[in-house]
Amino acid sequence: MPELPEVETIARGLNNHLVNKQIVALDIRCSKIINGDEESFRRIICGLRIKRIYRYGKYLFLVLSTEVVVSIHLRMSGQLFLNGYEAIPAKHTHLDFYFKNYNKKLSYRDIRKFGRLEIISKGDISRYIRTKKLGPDALEIDSVSLSTALKSSKRPLKALLLDQSLLAGLGNIYVDEALFLAGILPFTSGNKLTGSQMEILLNAISEVLQQAIKNRGTTLSDFIDVHGKQGSNQFFMDGALY
């Protein structure tokens, strides 16, 4: 399932190909994946240009012209990829973006239909991040914030690290990897962590994420990048489960 490194890989891929492309049409085959009204989603987006794409935690933001932003969360099984614009949609492909003077379309595919796309009011991303109760991005968090977040709870570390309100971006795979690399048991209570363990853990999180980004994500089941290629990080992982 896509976590921070996978979403980052997709963001970079989209940035390489879609900046300044003008959206001319949307083909929405399953409106469930769109938060809010399908017709207004279409009406607002069509005609706008993509200015840039970036992510925060596991959220992807498409910044469009006139300050409109599309927020995308892939959840468990969402995929975003470029496809020949005449390609027959693969099963579970729920949405296609078409662009002016571009021979590809951007497809959203999602077997489990847990992912969501929505329009954010006038580029107000920071307020959106607060609304979603997202903590600091897992790649940016400093040791003080991490200590504060973890030491104030007796919940197991695994649950704490998965909690997006404490730090945003980690999921099952990278929590397991980081804890394994740090040599800390997942059921250790947050408030039992020593200062040096905290330091080791922070370094492990950072290392695990950066390695995964370098390897263009981890494909255990269905992650693909914008070209439909699988990640390679699974071949470089140390965690006991993999």
Added chain:
DNA sequence: ACTTCATCCTGTCAGC
């Protein structure tokens, strides 16, 4: 205020 639990959905896999 904090923590746990059911829900969404479909493919996969174990058991019969």
Added chain:
DNA sequence: TGCTGACAGGATGAAG
């Protein structure tokens, strides 16, 4: 073989 049921998993909102 074919069917059935359990299970996985991120975020959310309800319940404990």
